[in-house]
Amino acid sequence: MSEIKIRDLRSALDKLRRMENELMETGVQVDPEAELSGVYRYVGAGGTVMRPTKKGPAVIFNNVKGHPDARVAIGVLASRERVAALLDSRPEDLGHLLRDSADHPIEPVLTEEKPACQEVIHYASEEDFDLYKLIPAPTNTPDDAGPYITLGMCYATHPDTGRSDVTIHRLCIQGKDELSIFFTPGARHIGAMAERAEALGQRLPISVSIGVDPAIEIASCFEPPTTPLGFDELSIAGALRGEAVKLTNCLTVKERAIANAEYVIEGEVLPGIRVREDQNRNTGYAMPEFPGYTGAASDQCWIIKVKAVTHRRNPIMQTCIGPSEEHVSMAGIPTEASIIGMIDKAMPGKLKNVYCASAGGGKYMAVLQIKKTVASDEGRQRQAALLAFSAFSELKHIFLVDEDVDCFDMNDVLWAMNTRFQGDVDIITIPGVRCHPLDPSNSPLCTPSCRDQGIACKVIFDCTVPFDQKERFIRSRFMELDPADWIPE
Template identity: 30%
Template sequence: MSTKSVPMRSFWDGSSNNFRAILEHFENVGRLARIKVEVDPIFEIAAVCRHMEQAPDWGQHVVLFENVKGSEFPIVGNLCDTRDKLAFAMGTSTRESVNRILDAMTRPIPVQLVDEAPCHEVVITEPDLGVLPIPTMSEFDGGPYISAGLHLTSNPLTGVRNAGIQRNQVHDSDLLGIYMAPTHMLQHYLAAKEAGSPLPVAIALGVHPSLLVSSQLRLPFDTDELAVAGSLMGEAVRMVPCVTIDAEAPADAEVVIEGEVLHDTTRLEGPFGEFARLYGPERELPVVKVRAITHRRDALYHNVMSASSPENVTLGAVGREPSLLSALRSSVPTVRAVRITIGGGANFHAIVAMQKNFEGEPQKVGFAAFAAQDLLKHVYVVDEDIDIFDDEEVHYALATRMDPARDMHVIENVKGNPLDPVSVEYGPGRAVVNKMIMDATVRIGSEVKYRRAEVPAEVMERVGQDFDRYLTDE
């Protein structure tokens, strides 16, 4: 089956805080690329997205595949693959995103429960995942994978909600695999398993990017990330009770998969091209029994690229930096900025800029970073004069201010990420790794030695104010 080309106006429902409203905003500024030819969800969609990412004229566009082979659902891609796109979706700038999210963390808006919702316009209680255009992205992936699913579960002991993004392999028409990162949803699952019960889960696709970003915040356990998402959007996230399970789903989502993570069943899952640009191996992992699929009548399917694409790691970096900055400032108030790098998979590397007042503070910052986000592996600490978003500046600090024998601090056998290829996995989802703090700050007392050689600032300013006269013949 194929789809017809549908104008965006028929997608938009007038709301300003949902998935299709964001697409409207991108189209209004000429940054929505419509692909009208038929495209296969098996590898071809991924290939087009990768080419769009790399093309100078198309890298800042969101992609709408209007004609997806075998499905009535259009696919949206490349929505989250740059910091600029996520900032635009949140109504801010790239450099101000961290402050915007930090402010939202201090002023959460609780969710609003509603009785009726666009995501319930079509309800399928005899579910068949084959109706969804779930792509296969990397060459040796174990099959089609849901990659943008916002997983909503509740703590079986307290009832507090958690939001996170997990990967889901399609096993059967009503069965998904699930790899749960060693974070809060896994704790929910383990608590349910200990009680001998399945864990209800709502998997929402096609939500406002603020929900996806908030799901990546490393907030304290039993803190609802959707309250932060509400603050980012300026209004409460609307939630609706699910049809078949004891859970709630975003009312304005495009698609919701209702299911239960079974406590007594596993299945071989993987491989899957992951954030480390390598394949996560096959493992025996839990499964999600799908109880229902609900969606809008004209639903859009959202896909997030993984592996060699920067999309899933960009989403992770933007979401994790604010909570890391907040945690570090609680320990060392003179921390100025943090950057979680794309090259480090948004999990392994953090760069921190600080005003150092005492020797040993960079090490304290490193330990605080590991405590706040325990999947980090390398923390690089630089002075506040270094622009941590400029790779050349960071390399300059490492080259001129770091003595390997003195300033590299290795901590052995710390909890790590099992998807890190150098980690030692000792059980499903459990691994240890050696970690490192690198102090690339100027030694106290050596400031004169490290004075930058520059043209006098007042001369640079004077010339810059009248620079055009140097470019004329008069």
């Protein structure tokens, strides 16, 4: 069987079809209004979704109510093992793979071929143009502000520098030709572009590409300092694939889009206008976010005035559930890469691996696997944790473990905590530090040390063995052999 070359969503799904228990399809009609996500919660969402849930296969819904010509795929990246298969890697090597790709970027190119994303074209000037009918965007819960595009690759260009960037943002359909877009203050580059365009009294052209190569979705989640303003994360996706991502010119705005996307929304971010995210439903909520809570609706969302929607024939809408294992993959693996890059530069060879665990949604918690080889390494493990905090400000808790502990197995991490950790000496607290506003405990309502929403006490849990006591903490030594001779796989 020939190996599938993944360059778009369809080839990624084809690869998953050839793998056991990684993709399932259903022809039973599903309502995108809360029902679709409700089904996937039980099948494979995982992450911080309320129990019962589990890690499981991706799902394609082939019969979506109100959208006879479209399908919806969910959970494509909702397992670390699946991400590794789609990136031709091993689960434990993903952080190192992304770090290396960020260090050796391949810039995207403009294709001269007719792009697949423009096989079908709908202009906003047409009388029957309606985003609600064109885009099968799910409403994740009955509390949501509306239908959300959760995996839209937003692409825009800075009005001063001409440098472009790709980022995933919260996009809610607000009308027949309008989307709201939420910019986390100071956290996303396209937000800075929109603010500069507004200062100049200009609209910001933008494209939203939906249903793309998973390498693009993973790469788009890198953040500073690894990818500063002006760094196009599509170049990391190019490095992951060994060839440039192909872009195409939009038809109605001066911007580019991903040429083989399933859908492309073309539009402009309007200056001087802010809207309430739940203006149509008045629920008070936005959508489920990665910590496992449904976020409050913002009253400071910007508006994208849509000019056109283009798509492939029989398009596949790709979506995800905010608190699911899919978010852990997209946010956590680039975070691991950033931490590896930062610590390797400061203390080469001491950091073996990093895991941004599911319980932290890929953002709040990291496990650092440290190797101590000489007496002077004692204390460096805590320095590594401080470097990780500086590399990724949204981290709240860091667990430090020795190289004999599997950092990807939280039971093993907690074993290290229970047998190598003393709370009175191995907890290091750093109060009053900016963290993440979506954690409801990062609030003055919980402790006076949080002077503002989003300020937290960062904590290091040092579960490593002191170097001078390593002989006291040797794990039971079992015989190394191949069990296949006795118990075939």
